[in-house]
Amino acid sequence: MNGMVPFRFLHAADLHLDSRFTGLSHIPGPVRDYLREAAFAALGRLVAVALEEEVDFVVISGDVYDSADSSLQSQLRFHEALLELSNNGIAAFLIHGNHDPLDGPRLDMELPDGVTVFGADMQRQATAVRRADGREVAIVSGISYPTAKVTDNLSLRFRRKEGSGLFHIALLHANVDGDPAHETYSPCTRRDLIDSGFDYWALGHIHKRRILHERPYIVYPGNIQGRSVKETGTKGCCIVDVDDSGIAALRFKELDEVRFLIRDIPIEGMARETDWIEAVERAVEDIREEHPKLMSVVRFRITGRSAVHRILAEKGVPEDLLDELRRREALRAGQGRFHGLVWIEGFSLESGTELDRERLLAEDSFLGEMARLAAGSAADGSTLEELVRTALAPLGENRELRRLLAEAGEDEMRVWLKRAAETAVTLLSDALEPDEETGGMPGGRQGGR
Structure with a gap:
């Protein structure tokens, strides 16, 4: 791709406008109102960054809205953002994901100039141009979710445009390599994407920023605003610079409020x-x-x-x-x-x-055996999952509890195990305090706590 025209674009995903913040209680009115506005503030920062960085275009890889039945406010605010980009000559290319599929009810608003929303098939590809001189710089492809649950490997439908020497960008909302913390929608593998011939995979769906591969770049920018303590750390978007040899370089920009x-x-x-x-x-x-x-x-x-x-x-x-x-x-x-x-x-x-943990782990006692089981399970993901699933199996009859168990990640299960082990050690240690009359340990256990 020697002799390409250098250009710059912004990659964002998972805006989740109108998202409800979870896990928060006893929030006074002003704080609740500020939280409700946070995703819109992050969207405003996204537009500001696009202008400051003088990007040629913006790509948004799904889940613009938090639900299929998006509010009037979120639709109008997003339209306003697209209009501001358009008025400054910045094109926008976007797809819809599992939270905001195409079959969701929305206002029938005319899109601003330069905005492309990809449908549920691959019949349409768009050409992106450089703002400064209108020269063609990239072919952009994308597939939106027609409904909330898409279980097909959509990546296999992408085809590089033959005969074009332009940079090829693919927009896909997908779970690559089966991330267990997210629904397995549009499942695909890194190898599927690498072998496609595209130069940059602009991904959405996973809310944690990740670069899965370079050359071609396969990138999750993460969401633009965290929504709970399960989504910690900085949130934002990626600025992508492509040079005249078709090599991309990434910079992360914070957007969260x-x-x-x-x-x-x-x-x-x-x-x-x-x-x-x-x-x-x-x-x-x-x-x-x-x-x-x-x-x-x-x-x-x-x-x-x-x-x-x-x-x-x-x-x-x-x-x-x-x-x-x-x-x-x-x-x-x-x-x-x-x-x-x-x-x-x-x-x-x-x-x-x-307590003397090393001594406890070496003890030939019930407490020692329990401590060794907890330590071994915490270190081995598969053993940990099996232990937790077995212990909590009786709760599986409750649908809501079954859903929570299915969504639990390995880190969360480690916390459960650690709490259970500490509670058991505390209770059993109390029961095994030295006998006041004899000074010995009841139950035949030897050694200190």
Whole structure:
């Protein structure tokens, strides 16, 4: 492809306009309103980045809306964004995914100039041009979902346009190589995409930013705005520069207005509950300093071992502190100070009682055997899944619980196992305290906790 015309484009996916933030409770009105506006704010930043970077065109790889029955507001706001791009000479190419399939009810609005929405077949390919001089730079292809559930391998329908020396871009909403954390819609393999002859696969559906391959680039940009603590870290889009030899280079641009975080608060060395409270308050201020221009939503994981664990476990991790910290942040929100606001989603108690873990693992006892089983399962994904599925099998009769189990990822199952093991160790350790009269260990167990 020597002698190509250099150009630049923006790749985004999974806008999920109108998305409901999950896992959040006791949210005051101003905070709820700010969260509801976050995806639209990220869309506004996307347009601003396209203008600042002087991209020649934008590609959006599915799930513009969060549901097939998208709201009037989300449709009008997205149309407004497309119009702003169009008025600045920036073309847009987009597809629909499983959340916003073509059969969903929508307003019949005339698309702005330069906007291409691909249908459910491969009969249409579009040519992208460079804004500066109108020279042709790329062939863009895409397939939208006709309905919410597409289980065919759509990647096999893509065909490179014969005889064209232009850069070829494919828009696809798909689960590549069977990511277990997402529905297996339009399943395909990396090899399918590599062998296609396309130069850049602009993917959507997976909300975590990933580069699966280079030359050709196979890219998930992730969603533009996180929606829960399952979607932590920076969210945004990719800026792609293609040089005169057809080689692409990527840069990531942040777009999110609200950042979801998981932070650990270790309790080693803590003897009093006040030590833990001070650590939590310091962590909140640290996050505020790290992200002064964002609202942060954080889940604190309590980790490590100390006497404080027993206090927190018995109290169910103090709800009073959570209420007080939320009250302080609500006051900030009431004053319109959302940048730097730190909303605590909750606490996850993953700590344990003080014990000699190495000694416990070496013990010839019930506790030792249980500890070894938990440690081995946590290290082996297949063993972990089998143990969790077997233990929770009786819950499978409930449809909602069955759905939650099916969606659980390996990291989440490790947390379940760790909590179960710590709870068992705590309860059994209490039962196996030294006998006050004899100083021995009841039940025939030898050794300390």
